[in-house]
Amino acid sequence: MARKANQQLDSARDDRGRHGATSLPGLDIGHYNLRLRDPEGDGFLGDRASQTAFRALLDVARAHHLTGKDPFGKTPAAEVAKDAIDLALVGGDPDAAHAIHLAVEEYARRLAYVVQVFLAQPQWRAVERIVLGGGFPEHETGDLAIRRAMRLLELADTGATLHPLRHDPDEGGLLGWVPLLPDDARAHDAFLAVDVGGTNIRCGIVQHRLHKDRHGGKARVLESLKWRHAGDGPGRDEAVARLAAMLNGLSAFARTLDIRLAPFVGIACPGQVEADGSLSAGAQNLPGDWEQPFHLPRALGARLDPVAGTPPSVVMHNDAVVQGLSELRRMRKARRWAVLTIGTGLGNASYTMR
Numbered sequence: 001m002a003r004k005a006n007q008q009l010d011s012a013r014d015d016r017g018r019h020g021a022t023s024l025p026g027l028d029i030g031h032y033n034l035r036l037r038d039p040e041g042d043g044f045l046g047d048r049a050s051q052t053a054f055r056a057l058l059d060v061a062r063a064h065h066l067t068g069k070d071p072f073g074k075t076p077a078a079e080v081a082k083d084a085i086d087l088a089l090v091g092g093d094p095d096a097a098h099a100i101h102l103a104v105e106e107y108a109r110r111l112a113y114v115v116q117v118f119l120a121q122p123q124w125r126a127v128e129r130i131v132l133g134g135g136f137p138e139h140e141t142g143d144l145a146i147r148r149a150m151r152l153l154e155l156a157d158t159g160a161t162l163h164p165l166r167h168d169p170d171e172g173g174l175l176g177w178v179p180l181l182p183d184d185a186r187a188h189d190a191f192l193a194v195d196v197g198g199t200n201i202r203c204g205i206v207q208h209r210l211h212k213d214r215h216g217g218k219a220r221v222l223e224s225l226k227w228r229h230a231g232d233g234p235g236r237d238e239a240v241a242r243l244a245a246m247l248n249g250l251s252a253f254a255r256t257l258d259i260r261l262a263p264f265v266g267i268a269c270p271g272q273v274e275a276d277g278s279l280s281a282g283a284q285n286l287p288g289d290w291e292q293p294f295h296l297p298r299a300l301g302a303r304l305d306p307v308a309g310t311p312p313s314v315v316m317h318n319d320a321v322v323q324g325l326s327e328l329r330r331m332r333k334a335r336r337w338a339v340l341t342i343g344t345g346l347g348n349a350s351y352t353m354r
Helices: 002-012 045-049 051-065 082-091 094-119 140-155 169-175 236-256 296-301 319-325
Strands: 027-032 129-133 161-164 190-196 201-207 220-227 261-269 279-281 313-318 336-342 346-353
Touching (some): 027 319, 045 051, 082 094, 082 140, 129 319, 169 319, 201 236, 220 236, 236 261, 261 296, 296 313
Parallel strands (some): 129 161
Antiparallel strands (some): 201 220
16 A cells, blocks of 8 residues: 555655756756856866866966977967877877876866865755766876876765766767656657756757667767857857857657657757746857847757647756766666766766655
């Protein structure tokens, strides 16, 4: 009798298909966009472990520890490609490699410290596993820094372990929409998803394949588009228009492949997503002012083509939340788990399995 009552309660706690969902079947999204002030600076503590922070550390190492020729010339680290940094680390001048290693070590210590501070917060109490997403862990230098931070946390005996994304980080903010899909969208083969970041905007056709794995572990991105908006410097209206064009193009492509596309678009976006779909904070790295009273789902929806004659429903959630949910299958045995996304800033979210 008690088991039946718990099942009924669990089914009632279902926010799938709603902006900023906090309850899914078997899972609570406890907290996200946790903004801890840096006691030693003007910004937030998470900024110490962002990809931007690593680039700044690399510039310091170049200035103080290079005795020979700088492999990057006078180019600031913020403008150096990831591949160029990796090449200097593994195949370049030993002096340059040493400077990069110094930056890696300092970054790893900062990341380990930030993780420990997060674990000490009530919102992260008893977290057992932490997914690491974003673009930083995917290249050689980032991977080295993450592995070093993992070792430091192990030595500190925090009780929590770090787990880099198992799939392409470009796809995490798209695949994570599968657990958030409402039932009517699950009746179709695929749907459209968007991942808005401070540097890039990505869109894709996601095939959920929930009949193969109810946790979304078999989902895949069939086709995707990426726009590096940071290099173009668009205004808000231009960014929305470009995003709509990308989605309409993918919708047309799905029709040519005879894919049964759901009239649903999921948007993963930095910041605090309110129940009405607006952003109340944390969107400072996006092109233009995206916070209230601006309403991205409404502005985008007005520009989207109908899908099989139906105007698509546009739903938004925090990008860290969505990227973390892309690892739901791997995290399902942990009672409490969390995610940190290392990008222009440091996104975060925590979860509790029921």
